[in-house]
Amino acid sequence: MAAPVPQMLTANRLIDGEVLYWRDGNWVSDFARGDVYDDPKAADAALEAAKAFMRDNIVVAAYLFDVRRAAGGIEPVKEREIIRAAGPSNRTDTGKQAGMGPQEPRDVPPIQL
Amino acid sequence: MPLIKDGKFVQDRFLFIPDGQAFPDDGGVMVTFDRFQSECATLLAHHRPVAVRLASSQNPEVLKDELANIDAIALEFPIFRDGRAFSWARMLRERYAYKGEIRAVGHFLYDQLAFMMRVGFDAFDVRQDFRIEEFDRAMREMTYVYQPSTDGRKTVMQIRREE
Amino acid sequence: MYRYDEFDAKMVRERAEQFRYQVERRIKGELTEDEFKPLRLKNGLYLQLHSYMLRIAVPYGTLAARQMRQLAFIARKYDRGYGHFTTRTNMQFHWPRLKDVPDILHHLADVEMHCIQTSGNCVRNVTADHFAGAAADELEDPRPISEIFRQWSSFHPEFNYLPRKFKIAVSATKEDRAAVKWHDIGIEIIKNDAGETGYRVFVGGGMGRTPYVALEIGHFVSKTDILAYIEAILRVYNEYGRRDNIHKARVKILVHQLGADEFRRQVEVEFAEIKKKGTLQLPPEELKRIEAYFAPPAFEDLPDTSPEFDAAVKADKDFANWAKTNLTPHRARGYAIATISLKNIGMTTGDISADQMDGVAQIMDDFGFAEVRVSHEQNLVFPHVRRRDLPAVFARLKALDLGTANAGLITDIICCPGLDYCDLANARSIPISMAIQKRFADLERQHDLGEIKIKMSGCINACGHHHAGHIGILGVDKKGVEFYQIQLGGSGAEDASVGEIMGPGFGKDEIVDAIERVVETYVKLREPGERLLDTYRRVGMTPFKNMVYREQMHAAY
Numbered sequence: 001m002a003a004p005v006p007q008m009l010t011a012n013r014l015i016d017g018e019v020l021y022w023r024d025g026n027w028v029s030d031f032a033r034g035d036v037y038d039d040p041k042a043a044d045a046a047l048e049a050a051k052a053f054m055r056d057n058i059v060v061a062a063y064l065f066d067v068r069r070a071a072g073g074i075e076p077v078k079e080r081e082i083i084r085a086a087g088p089s090n091r092t093d094t095g096k097q098a099g100m101g102p103q104e105p106r107d108v109p110p111i112q113l
Numbered sequence: 114m115p116l117i118k119d120g121k122f123v124q125d126r127f128l129f130i131p132d133g134q135a136f137p138d139d140g141g142v143m144v145t146f147d148r149f150q151s152e153c154a155t156l157l158a159h160h161r162p163v164a165v166r167l168a169s170s171q172n173p174e175v176l177k178d179e180l181a182n183i184d185a186i187a188l189e190f191p192i193f194r195d196g197r198a199f200s201w202a203r204m205l206r207e208r209y210a211y212k213g214e215i216r217a218v219g220h221f222l223y224d225q226l227a228f229m230m231r232v233g234f235d236a237f238d239v240r241q242d243f244r245i246e247e248f249d250r251a252m253r254e255m256t257y258v259y260q261p262s263t264d265g266r267k268t269v270m271q272i273r274r275e276e
Numbered sequence: 277m278y279r280y281d282e283f284d285a286k287m288v289r290e291r292a293e294q295f296r297y298q299v300e301r302r303i304k305g306e307l308t309e310d311e312f313k314p315l316r317l318k319n320g321l322y323l324q325l326h327s328y329m330l331r332i333a334v335p336y337g338t339l340a341a342r343q344m345r346q347l348a349f350i351a352r353k354y355d356r357g358y359g360h361f362t363t364r365t366n367m368q369f370h371w372p373r374l375k376d377v378p379d380i381l382h383h384l385a386d387v388e389m390h391c392i393q394t395s396g397n398c399v400r401n402v403t404a405d406h407f408a409g410a411a412a413d414e415l416e417d418p419r420p421i422s423e424i425f426r427q428w429s430s431f432h433p434e435f436n437y438l439p440r441k442f443k444i445a446v447s448a449t450k451e452d453r454a455a456v457k458w459h460d461i462g463i464e465i466i467k468n469d470a471g472e473t474g475y476r477v478f479v480g481g482g483m484g485r486t487p488y489v490a491l492e493i494g495h496f497v498s499k500t501d502i503l504a505y506i507e508a509i510l511r512v513y514n515e516y517g518r519r520d521n522i523h524k525a526r527v528k529i530l531v532h533q534l535g536a537d538e539f540r541r542q543v544e545v546e547f548a549e550i551k552k553k554g555t556l557q558l559p560p561e562e563l564k565r566i567e568a569y570f571a572p573p574a575f576e577d578l579p580d581t582s583p584e585f586d587a588a589v590k591a592d593k594d595f596a597n598w599a600k601t602n603l604t605p606h607r608a609r610g611y612a613i614a615t616i617s618l619k620n621i622g623m624t625t626g627d628i629s630a631d632q633m634d635g636v637a638q639i640m641d642d643f644g645f646a647e648v649r650v651s652h653e654q655n656l657v658f659p660h661v662r663r664r665d666l667p668a669v670f671a672r673l674k675a676l677d678l679g680t681a682n683a684g685l686i687t688d689i690i691c692c693p694g695l696d697y698c699d700l701a702n703a704r705s706i707p708i709s710m711a712i713q714k715r716f717a718d719l720e721r722q723h724d725l726g727e728i729k730i731k732m733s734g735c736i737n738a739c740g741h742h743h744a745g746h747i748g749i750l751g752v753d754k755k756g757v758e759f760y761q762i763q764l765g766g767s768g769a770e771d772a773s774v775g776e777i778m779g780p781g782f783g784k785d786e787i788v789d790a791i792e793r794v795v796e797t798y799v800k801l802r803e804p805g806e807r808l809l810d811t812y813r814r815v816g817m818t819p820f821k822n823m824v825y826r827e828q829m830h831a832a833y
Contacts, residue, residue: 015303016373017327057305059322077755079704080695082323087697090624090706094356094371095326102327102373108353111345113386137597172515185404194397196313198435200514203434222307224298224315231433256281260425260557269283269427270562270604 009064032086185214206233292381320391337365348633399429406651410659439517440525455768479530483738508546577611588667626654694734701734703751703758744768
C-alpha cells in the first residue's frame with residue numbers, strides 16, 4: 001500500500017484575505033513554517049480544529065492540500081498551491097515572494113476633486 | 114417564527130398544517146398548494162382564513178381562479194439565492210391584482226427585505242432573534258429608486274422630470 | 277459623458293454604507309460566509325488565490341481624467357500600485373483588504389464611480405462599442421441607452437437574485453466591436469424600413485462550458501418599448517432559468533433549450549403586459565436628456581491631412597509604425613481615434629501602473645480630452661484626437677511605455693489573470709501570453725501576419741473570451757499539470773462564431789511552438805487578402821491540425 005501523501009492546511013484571513021498556513025493550533029503567513037501531516041488522521045484533526053476559526057469568523061475557506069518532500073524542502077504538489085504560497089509568477093515584486101502581506105493603507109495625498 | 118407586517122411584529126393568523134394532518138376546529142390555516150387543490154371545497158366551506166404556501170418553482174398562476182378566496186399566499190425561499198419569488202410576488206400584485214397578504218417564508222436575508230417590499234411582499238417570516246429595528250433600517254438604506262415596481266414609488270426619472 | 281446628479285450621487289454613497297454594514301455583520305458572524313459571498317460579489321469583491329480582488333465598474337468603458345487619477349490614487353493607497361482592465365471594460369485591483377473596501381467605495385463615489393453589480397447573479401456592467409461617438413460608421417452613440425440600462429438595472433428589486441450572471445452589450449454599427457452576440461442580451465441599434473431608429477435584440481449568447489452565439493429574439497424594438505422588452509426577457513429568465521445546476525443556469529441554456537420562437541413567445545406575453553401598464557415606457561424626452569450628456573466635443577473644422585502628422589511619419593519610424601496599426605478613421609475630418617495598447621511585449625496584458633494611469637490623465641488634460649475609453653480587448657482609446665496632435669500624443673504615450681504599435685496584431689492578445697491570481701483558474705495564462713508575444717515580437721513579421729486575435733483563458737469560465745478568438749487558448753489542469761488546448765475560428769465580431777477545438781492539448785513548454793505552427797500553416801495556405809480567420813474558414817481544421825501535430829507524431833517515435 002502506498003504511503004499517504006503528506007498534507008498541509010491553508011485558509012484566508014477574513015479581514016484582509018491574507019493566505020495563511022496552519023501551525024500548531026494557529027496560523028502563520030509563511031508556507032515554510034506550516035505543519036506537515038503525514039498521517040491523514042492528524043490532517044483531518046487539524047482541519048477540524050481549524051474550523052473553529054471559521055466559526056469564529058477569523059478565517060474562511062480552510063482546506064487541506066497535498067505537498068511533497070523535495071531536495072529543497074517541502075513543496076506543494078499542485079501549481080495552484082505553489083503560486084498561492086509564493087505570489088503571482090508574473091509579478092515577483094509582489095506577494096509573499098517579495099515579503100508582502102496585506103498592509104495598512106499607505107499615506108497617499110488625495111487628488112484634487 | 115416571528116412575523117413582521119406593516120413594520121411591526123404581529124400575530125400569525127395562520128397555522129401551517131402539513132399535508133395529511135387534520136385541520137383544527139377553527140382558526141386560519143396555511144396549506145401547501147397540493148392540499149389546497151385537493152381540499153379546496155372543504156377549506157372554503159369552513160369560512161376560515163386560508164393561506165396557501167407555494168414552492169419557489171410554482172408559478173402563482175395556478176391559484177389565479179381562486180385568489181378571491183385566499184387571504185394570504187406564502188412564497189418560499191428554499192435558499193436566499195433562489196430569487197424566483199421576486200417575480201412571483203410581482204405577478205400576483207400586477208397581473209392578478211392580488212390584494213391579500215404575500216408572505217416571505219424560508220431562508221432570506223435582511224439585505225433582501227427592501228427589494229421584497231418593492232415587489233409586493235408585505236409580510237415576513239423572520240429569524241427568532243430578528244430585531245424590529247433591523248426592518249426599519251433595511252427600509253431606509255436606499256433613499257431613491259431607479260426603476261418602477263409594484264410599490265408605485267416615484268422613480269428618480271419621475272422626480273427629475275418634475276423638477 | 278454622464279454626470280451624476282444628486283440622486284445618482286446619493287445612491288453610490290448609500291451603497292457604500294450598505295456594504296460597510298454588511299462587512300460589520302460578517303465580521304461579527306451575523307452573516308455566514310455563504311450568505312455574505314453573494315452580497316460582497318454584488319459589490320465586485322471576490323476572494324482570490326492570494327487575497328481579495330475588487331472589480332470596479334467602468335460603465336460602457338468611459339472614464340474621465342479625474343476618474344483615472346482616482347484609480348491611480350486607490351492603486352497606490354490601498355493596493356500594489358497597479359490595476360487590470362478586463363474583457364468587460366472594468367478595472368480590477370488584486371490586493372485590497374476587506375476592511376478597507378467600504379472606504380474605497382467612498383473614494384470611488386467621490387468621482388462618480390462604483391462597484392455595483394460588477395459580479396453576482398444580477399445584471400452586470402453594460403458595455404458598448406469603445407469607438408462610440410467617434411466612429412465613422414456609427415448610426416448613433418450607443419452609450420445613452422447603455423446609461424439608461426445601467427440605471428434601470430441598478431438595485432433592480434426583481435432581478436437581483438437571478439439564476440446566474442447577466443451581461444448586456446450595445447453596438448450601433450454593422451461591424452460589431454462590442455461582441456454583442458456573445459452576450460446574454462446583445463443590442464444592435466438599427467434603422468427599420470420606415471427609417472425609424474430602434475433596436476435589434478439578441479438573447480442567449482455566452483462563453484464558458486457551453487458557448488453559444490445569441491439568437492435574434494426582437495427583430496425591431498422601438499426606443500419607447502426597449503425597457504419593457506428587456507424587463508420581459510429578464511422576467512422569463514428569472515422565472516424559468518435553471519437553478520439546479522450552476523453550469524446550466526445562464527439564459528443561453530434556456531433560449532437554446534426552448535428555441536428562439538418559444539422563448540420569444542414567452543417574452544412577448546410579459547412584454548405585452550408590461551407595456552400595457554405603461555410605467556416602463558421610455559419617454560423620448562428622457563432619452564434626449566441622457567443623450568445631451570454624450571454630445572461629442574465641438575469638432576474644429578480641420579483639413580483632412582496634417583503636415584505635422586506627415587512629417588512625423590517620415591521622420592519617426594516608431595510613430596509611423598504606431599500610426600499604421602493604432603489609428604482608426606474618425607467621423608470628423610482631421611481627427612483620428614487612437615488606440616493605446618496595454619499589450620507591451622512581455623508585459624501582463626491589460627495591466628496598467630498607477631504612474632501610467634496618471635500619465636494618461638495628464639495627456640487628457642494637456643490635450644483637452646474629456647474621455648478615455650476602455651475596450652473589451654483590454655486596450656485604452658482616445659476617441660477624438662486631432663491628427664496634428666498625434667505625434668505629440670504618441671511621444672507622451674511612448675514615454676509612459678504605452679506606445680506599443682500592435683493594435684489588432686498577433687501580440688495584441690486578450691488574456692485573463694489566470695492561475696497567477698484567480699481562485700477559479702486551472703492554469704496560468706499570463707506567462708503563456710507573454711511568451712507568445714516574445715516569439716512574435718518582430719514587428720515586420722507581425723505586419724505580414726496581419727489581424728490575428730489570440731484570446732486566452734486560464735479556465736473554462738472563459739473570462740479571456742477564448743471561444744471568440746481567431747486562435748483561442750484554454751488552460752486546463754491535466755493531473756495537476758498546466759496544459760493548453762487550442763481552438764481555431766472563433767470570432768467576436770458581427771460574424772460571431774465559436775472556435776473549434778483542435779485536438780489534444782500542449783504542455784507549457786510546447787504551446788508556443790504549437791501556436792507558431794498554426795501561424796505557419798496560415799502563411800503557407802493563405803490567399804491574397806485573407807486573414808488567418810478567413811483562411812481557416814476556407815480550408816477548415818484539417819490542414820492546421822496536421823501541421824501542428826506532425827511534430828508531435830515525430831517526437832513520439
